[in-house]
Amino acid sequence: MDKPSKNGKTGGKTAVDRVVSDYLHDLSNEHRMLVVLKKELYDGMWEPMLGDLQNRLAGKPYIFKLVNRIKDDIERIEDMRKFEAEHNLDLADYVELT
Numbered sequence: 001m002d003k004p005s006k007n008g009k010t011g012g013k014t015a016v017d018r019v020v021s022d023y024l025h026d027l028s029n030e031h032r033m034l035v036v037l038k039k040e041l042y043d044g045m046w047e048p049m050l051g052d053l054q055n056r057l058a059g060k061p062y063i064f065k066l067v068n069r070i071k072d073d074i075e076r077i078e079d080m081r082k083f084e085a086e087h088n089l090d091l092a093d094y095v096e097l098t
Helices: 015-026 029-041 046-057 070-087
Strands: none
Touching: 015 070, 029 046, 029 070, 046 070
16 A cells, blocks of 8 residues: 655545646746745735735735736736645645755
């Protein structure tokens, strides 16, 4: 029997595991950083991070300055949030801190 990994999955790959693996393989460093920040700074939630970015664009107070490419980060977050919802998972469980 396969041993569970740190994310609780066994070594055998399911269709979902392959989809997640393929998705993670294609993530840019910017995408990975957003996933890490979501986990570390925003208690694993996209909404507060998006709020910060949108507040910054609007010239309102914000909590954390991420990067100069705010619009790009908002698009990345929306794409990753959609993927998480479609596959009922949290990418932070799969992206390693480097």
